[in-house]
Amino acid sequence: GAGVSQSPSNKVTEKGKDVELRCDPISGHTALYWYRQRLGQGLEFLIYFQGNSAPDKSGLPSDRFSAERTGESVSTLTIQRTQQEDSAVYLCASSLRQGVGEQYFGPGTRLTVT
Amino acid sequence: KQEVTQIPAALSVPEGENLVLNCSFTDSAIYNLQWFRQDPGKGLTSLLLIQSSQREQTSGRLNASLDKSSGRSTLYIAASQPGDSATYLCAVSPNSGYALNFGKGTSLLVTP
Numbered sequence: 001g002a003g004v005s006q007s008p009s010n011k012v013t014e015k016g017k018d019v020e021l022r023c024d025p026i027s028g029h030t031a032l033y034w035y036r037q038r039l040g041q042g043l044e045f046l047i048y049f050q051g052n053s054a055p056d057k058s059g060l061p062s063d064r065f066s067a068e069r070t071g072e073s074v075s076t077l078t079i080q081r082t083q084q085e086d087s088a089v090y091l092c093a094s095s096l097r098q099g100v101g102e103q104y105f106g107p108g109t110r111l112t113v114t
Numbered sequence: 115k116q117e118v119t120q121i122p123a124a125l126s127v128p129e130g131e132n133l134v135l136n137c138s139f140t141d142s143a144i145y146n147l148q149w150f151r152q153d154p155g156k157g158l159t160s161l162l163l164i165q166s167s168q169r170e171q172t173s174g175r176l177n178a179s180l181d182k183s184s185g186r187s188t189l190y191i192a193a194s195q196p197g198d199s200a201t202y203l204c205a206v207s208p209n210s211g212y213a214l215n216f217g218k219g220t221s222l223l224v225t226p
Contacts, residue, residue, distance in 0.1 A: 004157075031212070033212070033213065033214075035214075035216075041218070042118075042203075042216045042217060042218040042219070043203070043205075043214070043216040045213035045214065045215070048212045048213060050212075056212070056213070059213065091157060091158065093158075098212050101163070102148060102160045102163045103148065103160070103214060104160060105150070105157040105158040105159075105160075106157050107156060107157040108156075108157050
């Protein structure tokens with residue numbers, strides 16, 4: 001079975017542009033998580049979905065960040081009006097359901113804002 | 115707020131040595147603890163998951179222990195190999211069981 005996949009693997013964008021990052025979780029995993037890893041720092045939790053609902057959005061760093069999930073499958077993380085401090089690796093993970101079992105991570109999307 | 119600390123930040127050992135990586139956390143009300151490895155430019159690979167009711171988990175040459183009351187976990191790697199070189203991350207899940215709180219990792223280099 002396929003693991004978690006993310007696209008694109010790398011994205012370079014100019015400051016002020018919007019970007020969309022995509023995550024395909026493991027089939028059958030109802031819980032999906034987004035994290036961010038900035039250079040030299042630990043992973044920060046951004047948001048999680050149980051099904052298509054996001055009960056906790058408190059980890060999103062600003063209102064420029066939003067995420068959605070459809071069909072209990074694919075999720076997109078959108079960053080509007082990107083800033084240089086948004087440069088990071090964005091990692092997606094999925095698990096069978098909230099709090100159950102391991103979280104399996106995708107390879108990440110490396111975002112560079114110039 | 116849960117704080118996760120990993121010591122040491124970096125470690126270099128010759129091939130064949132046994133080694134211990136340490137993880138501590140400030141809030142003992144955890145749901146589980148997970149150890150990951152991260153290779154440069156790659157995502158995270160889950161190594162071991164310990165539920166809060168468990169004391170240890172083993173997988174091959176890896177053994178992870180958990181002492182919830184003292185807020186500590188260790189990852190023991192036996193007979194280290196150059197292929198073990200990577201960054202090892204410790205993460206704890208709160209009782210609500212979703213977001214993982216990560217340490218900054220231990221960067222391990224095993225030299226031939």
